[in-house]
Amino acid sequence: MHPSRINKSMSTKNYPVITWLRYSILSSLFVCCLLISKQSLAQTATATTKEKEYLIGDWIPVDLFVTTTAHNKVAFPNLKDSISETIEIVNFTPVDTIKKGNQYEFHQLVNLIVFDTGKILLPQFQFLVENNGQIDTLTSDAIQVRVAGVKIDTTKDIKDIKEPLKIPYTFKEILPYIIGFLVAALLVGIFVWYWFYYRKKKQQPIDEKYTLPPHVWALKELDKLQQQKLWQNGDVKNYYSSLTDIARTYIELRYKIPAMEKTTDELMTSMHKGIIKQSLKTTLNEVLMLSDFVKFAKAQPDFMENENAMQIIKDFIDKTKLIEEEKSNKDKK
């Protein structure tokens, strides 16, 4: 039977069954509505702040909260570095999920920062919820907060901006610099050593006169001088200069007398009787005096004198040489 017909053909006053039925239907509808509303209340999205007023530059923590039934997947808003020109996102936490019976609670904390003063409206946040294959969109309410500026006491004097505070360096901070400096100094030191010592030393061959026994070195040098044939080629001065240089160097090495820095007279005085025989000293003096004449007075000795001078120096070396046995005995003493 169609209800409209019942309405038209029957009056409620006259038919109590119909009235009861009517109330029953209405009650059932009311219960259904309640059930439906309960279902809808199970999926909620909210965005809240603790305070309603913040200081400029303060972090504004916004709590995003979504409640759904079990097995529902929820997508939170995709947050970047800012929400609008005036509202920036400082950071946000990962979405946290809490199960409470059949309900699931999704929670995320987003810290915002505002560099503007006045009333700021934090916009709505949208969440996507999958519900039995269907995707629903939940939206939180916009939040209005008041951002206050720093209070300035205009009655007081204007003061200069303070310098940044100087914080003393810690050892840990300067340690890398110290290590860097030491490494650089070490490298420079190695470089300098290489260039000015090692390389130089490498380039300079050790003089034979310091490695060979004095008489061996001197006789070797005299042989070389003879082979040069200096006086035979008219270079008498150079011949006598070299001859006396060899003789003086030999005396220096053999007797430890600084012969190169002494004049002939001084050298003869240094070589007293205890060192060499008088006869050797006399012949040596003759050659040195002759050499001085050649070197400083343009004297031109004849060839016999030139040959003789060489022979006298050779004899002097031969008769005064320090043989190894004597040397070792001397060292032992």
Added chain:
Amino acid sequence: MESFDIKALNEKIQQDSAFLELLNIEIGKSIVGQKYMLERLMIALLSQGHILLEGVPGLAKTLAIKSLSDAIDTKFSRIQFTPDLLPADILGTMIYNQAKGNFEVKKGPVFSNFLLADEINRAPAKVQSALLQSMQERVVTLGDTTYKLEEPFLVMATQNPIEQEGTYNLPEAQVDRFMLKVKIGYPEFEEERQIMRQNVAGTNANIKPIITAQTILQARDTVRKVYMDEKIEKYILDIIFATRDASKYKIDNLKHLISYGGSPRASISLAMASKAYAFIKRRGYVIPEDVRAVAHDVLRHRIGITYEAEAENITQEHIIDTILNRVEVP
């Protein structure tokens, strides 16, 4: 053995230096000992230099130069330097002649051959420099006229090393103009006995002129001709350069002791004095011994020592000795 120019030069030197023996004998009549000072006086005279003597009073400094002047037959003047001395007292001045109505030149004691500047450090700088200018340039300007000083012209200045109060030390640039700075010591025991006896007896020797100024000028020419080999030249330069940069000659221990070394005038003076010394020794060539013999007198006033050296009691003598012992002899 034969030699070329040297042989002729040696012969000439034997002739030209013969007067030295006579001079020594004549001066020896009045001066006992002090041979070193007399030899240095001759070196300065023969090499156109001047001499600064340092020694305590009473060492016959005045007598030596007076005797030398008398023996050479030249003019001698003595100036006692005092704080109130004026340049005109040395050089001379222009004096107005009322009778003639004009200015006449009054020549000072500098116009002589031998000048003794006694205690030169007692006069202020302007007086010292007036004398030193005439020493260097050998001319004196009075008014508008420049007068050339008569040759030979030798200044012997003295300084007392003990008393320093109220003295004006000669600046380095001015002391450099003295070819030699000679330090005189006390005579030997026997020499002093002889000096004492001579003075007590009152036997003042009369020095007679035995040579003329011309002989000295001729000897000077010969001294210039004394042969100096390039090896000796190098030796002289090595010594002078070692005073300037000791480390270059591997004498590093002197580096911090020398504040300034010898000037080019030191090189010239060392060369000239060496030649004069060779001449005195009757040689026509210079040998390293000659250089070493005069090195101390040429260099001791030309080397500046640092405060470190003074603190360590190191003197110029020590520095010169070290250099001579470390620079190679040719």
